[in-house]
Amino acid sequence: VEALNRADVAVVGGGPAGAAAAITAARAGFRVLCYERGRLPRHKVCGEFVSAEALDLLRSLLGPQRTQAIVQRAPRIVGARIFLDDQVLRATLPQPAVSIARFDLDAELWSAAQEAGVETVAQTAVQGVRGTAPFHIQTSSGVVDCGAVVNATGRWSNLTGAAPSAPAGEKWLGVKAHYHEAEPPPTTDLYFFDGGYCGVQPVALAEDKFRSNRVNACAMVRADVANDLPGVFAKNAALRERSRSWTQLTEPVFTAPLVFREPRALHDGMLCAGDAAGFVDPFVGDGISLALRSGTLAADSLLPFLRGETTLEQAGAAYLASYQRQLLPIFRASSGIRRLLRLPRPLRWPFLALLRRAPGLTQQLVQRTR
Numbered sequence: 507v508e509a510l511n512r513a514d515v516a517v518v519g520g521g522p523a524g525a526a527a528a529i530t531a532a533r534a535g536f537r538v539l540c541y542e543r544g545r546l547p548r549h550k551v552c553g554e555f556v557s558a559e560a561l562d563l564l565r566s567l568l569g570p571q572r573t574q575a576i577v578q579r580a581p582r583i584v585g586a587r588i589f590l591d592d593q594v595l596r597a598t599l600p601q602p603a604v605s606i607a608r609f610d611l612d613a614e615l616w617s618a619a620q621e622a623g624v625e626t627v628a629q630t631a632v633q634g635v636r637g638t639a640p641f642h643i644q645t646s647s648g649v650v651d652c653g654a655v656v657n658a659t660g661r662w663s664n665l666t667g668a669a670p671s672a673p674a675g676e677k678w679l680g681v682k683a684h685y686h687e688a689e690p691p692p693t694t695d696l697y698f699f700d701g702g703y704c705g706v707q708p709v710a711l712a713e714d715k716f717r718s719n720r721v722n723a724c725a726m727v728r729a730d731v732a733n734d735l736p737g738v739f740a741k742n743a744a745l746r747e748r749s750r751s752w753t754q755l756t757e758p759v760f761t762a763p764l765v766f767r768e769p770r771a772l773h774d775g776m777l778c779a780g781d782a783a784g785f786v787d788p789f790v791g792d793g794i795s796l797a798l799r800s801g802t803l804a805a806d807s808l809l810p811f812l813r814g815e816t817t818l819e820q821a822g823a824a825y826l827a828s829y830q831r832q833l834l835p836i837f838r839a840s841s842g843i844r845r846l847l848r849l850p851r852p853l854r855w856p857f858l859a860l861l862r863r864a865p866g867l868t869q870q871l872v873q874r875t876r
């Protein structure tokens with residue numbers, strides 16, 4: 507890194523949003539640096555549900571060969587089952603989705619970025635960003651100047667400010683691990699309970715010889731309700747029963763806090779993408795899609811500035827406008843459904859009874875989140 511003292515764009519964060527931004531800017535011919543504080547591949551708290559929309563974007567970012575390799579081994583998800591209050595609601599997905607382990611997905615995107623000409627710098631945290639156009643990027647290896655910065659550091663980081671505080675009794679955490687299950691159904695299954703829910707779906711790793719017997723269990727749970735996966739499984743009778751035959755394949759990974767706030771696409775002169783801009787409730791399964799879309803959009807919005815045709819401010823304003831038009835509606839739909847599912851049991855019961863009597867409504871509910 508010392509040799510590099512100037513880049514057109516610095517992308518901070520090597521998740522889906524950062525990779526999408528870096529690939530897009532590099533393909534347009536600009537010099538891009540992408541910093542990731544961790545190491546890839548790595549397991550990540552995520553339901554690993556990749557919607558049909560996300561797949562389309564992946565195709566263009568990864569290119570046909572990488573997409574083919576990753577999609578070929580990815581279990582197809584054709585339906586959703588919602589286990590709530592001893593009832594099961596079923597829906598088919600309007601378009602089949604796939605299940606891709608973040609262990610493989612993020613590493614493929616990182617490699618695709620390198621192939622596109624991005625200078626990738628792993629195991630290097632950006633400690634601070636000062637100035638505006640040029641920005642000064644501070645890492646343990648020194649300072650690099652660049653024309654624009656995309657903040658793709660995830661839900662919260664040293665670049666987005668202090669971790670948001672949650673009121674007592676409202677501290678949520680995410681936890682995930684892979685398990686062996688003999689024959690998982692091709693559905694994404696959501697097990698709800700008071701104080702959280704757990705998603706279960708089949709998933710495959712590149713290293714798997716037998717493709718059909720790994721499931722991902724990923725929960726979002728209130729810290730006072732459970733703080734590990736066995737604790738989560740005990741909270742829903744159907745899940746408790748199902749998980750009895752499982753054997754654990756990966757060490758659990760955790761993340762906290764999970765706090766929802768109004769999306770913020772611009773911050774301190776940086777264009778924010780993915781979770782750094784806004785965190786969408788995981789059960790809608792749109793986080794990866796939003797990360798890829800906003801990362802691409804952020805880089806596209808910067809191009810006129812990088813070509814010297816506009817100011818950085820104008821590029822930021824264009825990004826904000828596109829973000830609000832294209833992506834904000836997804837946040838609105840998910841927060842409405844979240845409120846509904848978090849109603850106390852006696853209040854949500856009539857709603858559930860209605861859904862059971864009219865399966866078309868369940869279908870519409872699932873469609874609303876897609």
Ligand SMILES: Cc1cc2nc3c(=O)[nH]c(=O)nc-3n(C[C@H](O)[C@H](O)[C@H](O)COP(=O)(O)OP(=O)(O)OC[C@H]3O[C@@H](n4cnc5c(N)ncnc54)[C@H](O)[C@@H]3O)c2cc1C
Pocket residue numbers: 518519520521522523524541542543544551552553554555556557630631632633658659660661663664665680681724725726761764779780781782786788789791792793794795797
């Ligand atoms: C419980 C749970 C379940 C979920 N399930 C799904 C699902 O099934 N489907 C779906 O689509 N989405 C799901 N999501 C959401 C999805 O995981 C995120 O939306 C997605 O990871 C966002 O990508 P990103 O690139 O914005 O952030 P991230 O993937 O978080 O990447 C950010 C990266 O930035 C790096 N970083 C942070 N700070 C710095 C720094 N200072 N310097 C350098 N690097 C830094 C981090 O190490 C990290 O690798 C789920 C989320 C949770 C919590």
